[in-house]
Amino acid sequence: MSEILVECRALRRSFGSVQALRGVDLKLEPGKIVGLLGPNGSGKTTLIKILNGLLQPSSGEVRIDGRAPGVDTKELVSYLPDREYFPDWMRVSDALDFFQDFYADFDRARAEEMCRALELEQGRSIKTLSKGMREKLQLLLVMSRQARLYLLDEPIAGVDPAARDYILHTILTNYNPQGTVLISTHLISDVEQVLDEAVFLREGEVVLHEAVDSIRERTGQSVDSLFREMFRTGGREGGERNDR
Amino acid sequence: MIGKLIKYEFRSLWRRFLPLWAGLAALGLVNGFTITHVLENNRIEGLSNFLLGVLPLIMLIVLFTVLGVLTLVFICQRFYQGLLGREGYLMFTLPVSSAEHILAKTIAALLLTVLTGLAFLLSGTLLVLALDVKGFLEGMRDAFAALRQLELPRGIGWLITEGLVCGLVTAASSLLQIYAAIALGHLASRHRAGWSLLAYVGISMILSTGVFQLGSLGMGRAMERWLDRILDGGVNGAMSAMAAGMGFMILINLALAVVFFFLTKIILDKKLNLE
Numbered sequence: 001m002s003e004i005l006v007e008c009r010a011l012r013r014s015f016g017s018v019q020a021l022r023g024v025d026l027k028l029e030p031g032k033i034v035g036l037l038g039p040n041g042s043g044k045t046t047l048i049k050i051l052n053g054l055l056q057p058s059s060g061e062v063r064i065d066g067r068a069p070g071v072d073t074k075e076l077v078s079y080l081p082d083r084e085y086f087p088d089w090m091r092v093s094d095a096l097d098f099f100q101d102f103y104a105d106f107d108r109a110r111a112e113e114m115c116r117a118l119e120l121e122q123g124r125s126i127k128t129l130s131k132g133m134r135e136k137l138q139l140l141l142v143m144s145r146q147a148r149l150y151l152l153d154e155p156i157a158g159v160d161p162a163a164r165d166y167i168l169h170t171i172l173t174n175y176n177p178q179g180t181v182l183i184s185t186h187l188i189s190d191v192e193q194v195l196d197e198a199v200f201l202r203e204g205e206v207v208l209h210e211a212v213d214s215i216r217e218r219t220g221q222s223v224d225s226l227f228r229e230m231f232r233t234g235g236r237e238g239g240e241r242n243d244r
Numbered sequence: 245m246i247g248k249l250i251k252y253e254f255r256s257l258w259r260r261f262l263p264l265w266a267g268l269a270a271l272g273l274v275n276g277f278t279i280t281h282v283l284e285n286n287r288i289e290g291l292s293n294f295l296l297g298v299l300p301l302i303m304l305i306v307l308f309t310v311l312g313v314l315t316l317v318f319i320c321q322r323f324y325q326g327l328l329g330r331e332g333y334l335m336f337t338l339p340v341s342s343a344e345h346i347l348a349k350t351i352a353a354l355l356l357t358v359l360t361g362l363a364f365l366l367s368g369t370l371l372v373l374a375l376d377v378k379g380f381l382e383g384m385r386d387a388f389a390a391l392r393q394l395e396l397p398r399g400i401g402w403l404i405t406e407g408l409v410c411g412l413v414t415a416a417s418s419l420l421q422i423y424a425a426i427a428l429g430h431l432a433s434r435h436r437a438g439w440s441l442l443a444y445v446g447i448s449m450i451l452s453t454g455v456f457q458l459g460s461l462g463m464g465r466a467m468e469r470w471l472d473r474i475l476d477g478g479v480n481g482a483m484s485a486m487a488a489g490m491g492f493m494i495l496i497n498l499a500l501a502v503v504f505f506f507l508t509k510i511i512l513d514k515k516l517n518l519e
Binding site for chain 2: 052053054055056071072074075077079081083084085086087089094098101102103
């Protein structure tokens, strides 16, 4: 397939003297599940924020379906941030109404079905839900959209193994097959099974972008093993030390 | 989309403000009855009369003040938390432009201010009504009768409309100044509330300096001539002077509102710095 859904060219972003992205070149095709893999501080969240228009790049170019990030591209992108974003006054039903009002591609019936499966009452105030339940609510809303691009920032960080299974299952069974899912994480072994492609990000640079099958065939090892090998040197990647 | 944004702004404030508005109205009514009781007994000595006559009045004054302050705090909070705090991750990924976000916040804040003003008015009306229903109704009837008989000068309707527009534009400009200050303050990595306050004071100082500059450019003499027209120009002269004065105020505030709006928009578009 030659169509390009996401294109970044020489993308740079600095925060003061810190360079979070140092000339990222990346092309993503539709219909793929892509892992954006890198240790903490490698620039994953910065890249995702630029893709959905929350941050402006210092230089370089970004295109989503041929357009610069803006109001038009936000209709195509379904974003799960690495934090909770619902206001305290909302009930579950308010959150459903909100997504239905603002996103034409939101499938309310599917979202309600997932709420029922989780035994999540629509009258419940979101702030009274447990942290895990609030995260699941955000995920099910984001995955109930028939989006062209899903940007999921650390969806499995800090959750127990059962919740990880639920999250990955929800992603796999609900995403739009014509769309692309970009999952950022440093917990590679958990997501490797669902990925079509892997992008390794180190200190703001793409050091590898390859199909997962190709990686296994070429190196004879799993993506997780290759990642550990590539990022072992220097011990700079604090987030990875826990995984070793 | 602006309508939808305003709808959710109101959903967020109903639960907080409805009880306060209702409480204010109820306290107005209660005060009407208690003041009547005290006046009929002609004394406020003794604990029971103090509790009955003075305490509800103190409560009403406190609630008036609290509601006024709370409205202002809520307006600032809704802009900061709703757009620049964690809710910003939800709001800025909607297919909505930053201009629509700013307009929706401004319109919702204006409506909230008007509704709070109406709650004050309702509370005062209920107090007077409870004091003397018959007298109040007779007074209203007499006032309307007098208004009907009064020969109103031509153009008074326009003047009143211009006054309302002037009030709205001035309020919108003040709100947008608050938003611009908060947007400037959010650029700091720490102590954002403090920086926002400093930005607000800074903008106000620049505006005051601008007014002094206008004075030195001959506006002082123009003001004198304007006041002369109001005081010595008869009804028509005073009305045309007031219309001109309000027109000038509308233009100035409109210009300021546009500057604050675009300053806020540029910061949100180019320098968004979510927590």
